[in-house]
Amino acid sequence: MNFGFSHGALRFRDEVVEFLRDWLDLDAFFLQGHRWPRVRDFFRALGERGWLSLGWPGEPGARPIEFEYLLWDEIAYARAARNPLASGIVAKTIARHGDDAQRRRWLPPIRRGELHFSLAYSEPEAGSDLASLRCRATRRGDVYVVSGQKCWQSYAGDMDCLWLLCRTGTQESRGAGLTLLIVDKATRGVDVRPLPTLDGDRLYEVHFHDAEVPVSQRIGAENGAWAIMGTALADERHIQFPPARVRRDLEEVVAWATGQGLLGDPVARRTLSDLAVRVEEVEVLALRVLDAMQRGANAAVAAAANKVVHTLVCQEIARAALDLGGPEALVQGTRVELLWRQSLWETIGGGTSEVMRGIVARQQLGLG
Amino acid sequence: MSLDLEPDDAQRAIHDELARFAAERCGEAFLKAHVDRFAIDVWRELAALGVLALATPEGDGGAAELCLACEALGAAVFPGPLCASVLAAQILPEAERREVTAGRAIVSLGTPPLLPFAPVATLFLAQDGDAIRLATPRGEVAPHATLGGEPWGRVALDLGDELPASERAFAVHDVALAAYTAAAGAALVARAAEHARTRRQFGRTLGEFQAVSHPLADCAIRCDAARILARAAACAIDADEPDAATRAASARLSARAAALEAAHTTHQAFGAQGIALEGPVFHVSRRIRQLASQPPGDTRARAAVLAPYAA
Numbered sequence: 001m002n003f004g005f006s007h008g009a010l011r012f013r014d015e016v017v018e019f020l021r022d023w024l025d026l027d028a029f030f031l032q033g034h035r036w037p038r039v040r041d042f043f044r045a046l047g048e049r050g051w052l053s054l055g056w057p058g059e060p061g062a063r064p065i066e067f068e069y070l071l072w073d074e075i076a077y078a079r080a081a082r083n084p085l086a087s088g089i090v091a092k093t094i095a096r097h098g099d100d101a102q103r104r105r106w107l108p109p110i111r112r113g114e115l116h117f118s119l120a121y122s123e124p125e126a127g128s129d130l131a132s133l134r135c136r137a138t139r140r141g142d143v144y145v146v147s148g149q150k151c152w153q154s155y156a157g158d159m160d161c162l163w164l165l166c167r168t169g170t171q172e173s174r175g176a177g178l179t180l181l182i183v184d185k186a187t188r189g190v191d192v193r194p195l196p197t198l199d200g201d202r203l204y205e206v207h208f209h210d211a212e213v214p215v216s217q218r219i220g221a222e223n224g225a226w227a228i229m230g231t232a233l234a235d236e237r238h239i240q241f242p243p244a245r246v247r248r249d250l251e252e253v254v255a256w257a258t259g260q261g262l263l264g265d266p267v268a269r270r271t272l273s274d275l276a277v278r279v280e281e282v283e284v285l286a287l288r289v290l291d292a293m294q295r296g297a298n299a300a301v302a303a304a305a306n307k308v309v310h311t312l313v314c315q316e317i318a319r320a321a322l323d324l325g326g327p328e329a330l331v332q333g334t335r336v337e338l339l340w341r342q343s344l345w346e347t348i349g350g351g352t353s354e355v356m357r358g359i360v361a362r363q364q365l366g367l368g
Numbered sequence: 369m370s371l372d373l374e375p376d377d378a379q380r381a382i383h384d385e386l387a388r389f390a391a392e393r394c395g396e397a398f399l400k401a402h403v404d405r406f407a408i409d410v411w412r413e414l415a416a417l418g419v420l421a422l423a424t425p426e427g428d429g430g431a432a433e434l435c436l437a438c439e440a441l442g443a444a445v446f447p448g449p450l451c452a453s454v455l456a457a458q459i460l461p462e463a464e465r466r467e468v469t470a471g472r473a474i475v476s477l478g479t480p481p482l483l484p485f486a487p488v489a490t491l492f493l494a495q496d497g498d499a500i501r502l503a504t505p506r507g508e509v510a511p512h513a514t515l516g517g518e519p520w521g522r523v524a525l526d527l528g529d530e531l532p533a534s535e536r537a538f539a540v541h542d543v544a545l546a547a548y549t550a551a552a553g554a555a556l557v558a559r560a561a562e563h564a565r566t567r568r569q570f571g572r573t574l575g576e577f578q579a580v581s582h583p584l585a586d587c588a589i590r591c592d593a594a595r596i597l598a599r600a601a602a603c604a605i606d607a608d609e610p611d612a613a614t615r616a617a618s619a620r621l622s623a624r625a626a627a628l629e630a631a632h633t634t635h636q637a638f639g640a641q642g643i644a645l646e647g648p649v650f651h652v653s654r655r656i657r658q659l660a661s662q663p664p665g666d667t668r669a670r671a672a673v674l675a676p677y678a679a
Contacts, residue, residue: 001379001432003600006370066370254677263678273670276677277625280618281593284600288592291373305589358578360585365561367575367584 003287005066012063013070019049020078029079029245030342033201036158039081040116047113052087055235056107057095069238069290077244086110086117088239090163093180093232097220106182118156120164120183120206123149128355130165131174131226135208137166137181139222142215144168144181146189146208154349156192156204161185164213165229168222175226182217199342237303238293240350241310243286247279249314249339253321256336260325268324275320278313285309304351304359311346311353318343373596375436382429383436389417390444399445399651403517406488408474411448414441415471423540423605424457424469431540435547435602439595442551445655447518449485452477454544455664456493458537459500464491478663486521487511494525495663502528516658517651536605538668539616543602546619549659550594553627556652557587560634563641563648574637583633590626597622614676617669624666627656 005013023042028035046052053059055068072083091110094102109115126133135148146166156162162183169177183190189211194202220228254263254272262268285306292299318339322329329336347353361367375383393410394402414420419441421427422434434454441450456468456475467473468491476489477500483492486509494503509521561584564575574580597619604612631653635642642649 001375001599001603002369002372003603004369004371009370064370251677254674258678269674270670272677273621273674274625276673277618277621280597280615280673281590281622284596285589285593287371288373288596291371294371305592308586309589309593354578354582357582357585360589361575361578361581364588365557365575365581365584366565367561367573367581368578 003284005070006064009064009066009070012067013074016051016071016074019045020074020080023080024078026078026080028081029076030199030338031201032081032155033158036155040113042081043084043087043113043116045113047111050111052084052113053091053107053111055239056087056091057235059095065238065293066290069242072239073242073244076242077248079248083236083239084113084116085119085159085163086115087113088236089119089232090117090182092235093219093228096231096235097228101216102219115161116155116159117161117163117182118153118159118204120150120153120156120162122152124151127152128352131178132171133165133167133178134171135164135166137164137168137179137213139168139215143212144179144215144218146181146183146211146213149205149207151195151203151205152349153192153204153206156185156206157194157202159185162190162206165225173223177223178225179222180219180225180228181213182219183211183213187211187213197345199338199345234293234299237299237306238286238290240303241286241307243279243283243310246282246310246313246317249317250275250279252335253317253339256321256334257324260328262324265324271320271324275313275317278309278316282306282310282313301360301363304356304363307351308353308356308360311343314339314343314346373599375432375599378429379433379436382433383440386417386419386437386440387443389414390441390446394444394446396651399447399517400646402447403651404513404519406474406485406519407447408488411474412471414446414448415469418469420453420457420471421469423454424465425462426466426469431543431602431605432599434540435543435598438544438547439551439598442548443555445552445555445652447655449475449477449489450548451541451545451659452484452493455500455533455537455541456491458540459493459531459533467491480525481522482512482520483509483523483525484518484520484662486523487519492525493531494527496527496530498668499530500533500664501530504528514658516654516662518658535613538664539601539605539613541664542616542620542669543598543605545659546594546598546601546616546623548623549627549656550591550598550619550623552652552656552659553587553623553630554591554595556627556630556634556649556656557584557591559648560584560637561588563638580637584637587626587630587633590622591630594619594623594626611676614672617672620669621666621673624660628660631656 028039050061137144137146164181164183168179189209191207289302292302321336419437422429423431452475473491474489476483476485477493479495492503494501503525506524509523511521514520567574601615601619604615641647
């Protein structure tokens, strides 16, 4: 058993920490939509160092996945940004399933941190049950004509392209009738509308009115998206929920409670010590995901368990601050108030806790 | 060397050997028949396997091996003053330590007058604030049956010398307790899951109801996390890392919470069977509950886990 990282990975982590010193004021892990131009600069700076493509399949500069894990964990701790979809799911999927022309077209600007994507999966009637989605793409010659609606898209207002999951088969074909398209957001017939969220940021809904998307922008086979999405998710499990975010949450809440003079209260100390233990649980569950992936094992259960606990502990920390802090914790614009608002999203986005518990129940315990 | 959460072959062999030993010598029927009694012969057989000497100078393995051993013993809710003996072996002088690790000295560790295993103990350690002292009983021990089914007793103690209890000593104890407790909780969850896979109500298995399956999934996740934390702490102790004590304290508190949640959830999952005296849960849950409340308490561990944040 070993719970540490390789020497090379630890040296790399030092390099990342040093790099992040110039970005400590970015603070865009939350409310990215308020700070997008600088976040784009940040991603460009990562791109210049080759750090956006560290874990790409077949990439000449690819490193073991512990490097990518440590990179995004340190970035999360610094509150700089969340890992972008473009260099994650999009690039890894294009690298695995795209053709040569697609790799030449999209991977270089993504590698440089210059091209960004929003995931367009969920719909008003298809959230957790994604296989029931209805947004339709109909082939007409060299284009797909897309009609329908997507909703709850993160960052779509600022992104360049949409990573669209749409129906090309019959409604009854469910997952077997879905196709992935890259849609330039400037395409005629694509209408992106903001949906304010309670943390002060925005999600988006996207309407497609006979938008024409070249067939050359289809990734993988028609009706072949489901299996592709599975491998894309599996490629990203180790960086989606960086545990250092949770440790930083608790550090900020303890610092805040200290400033409020609350740390002498035995109830406060008990609550905070419980949360400190929860943070440790989050950290080892994240390591379990990385460990499973490094072995080449199926990390689905480990990732589901990690997501459940990581996101729940975010909420427990945020709620504790308000429970302990009284009226001062209610002041709008303070970090503790933001954490309460923001953490509500965490147990929903990226697969609800209910779906994740179902995965653990079925695949680990054989229930259901 | 990079991340590797799996035990090596030797560690796995220790685990498997002890799992076999526990299954053969003190299975469920044995445990239920020995409530409030102490099976000294089984205890000495355990000691003869070298378990109590692990992580001591005479031991054939360190904290990691002790951790794996305690996982196996916890899954079987092996009876006896295991964690108290582990702590005693860390803090006693060599001669007394050898008595404990050989199973000849039976340890009672607590705050007088109510003391675990006092009616059968031959070596008393008194918790005196943050200190642990050698102690001698004054008068007869008045036996008490306890919730955990362990023979406890009430007796006054004359306190002797303070023993040099290092941070490492408590960390080793906490790892043993965490590994044992997390494994006991996980064993309950596994048993309840088996029940939920087979028991049918309303035309389907219990496990098809999310009201049953999701709480069990939560328990499984928490017990897994606690088990991994115990292993991480054990490795930190063996590598003499500066955060070993914090990690061990985290493991201990995590396992405590996880196992208690598992106990309460599985009592419920079994329905009426869950409250039967001879049912599938109580002989485990009573031991989890007792371990969660017995000395040395959580105060030191709570301070340890919060220290890095308050710095």
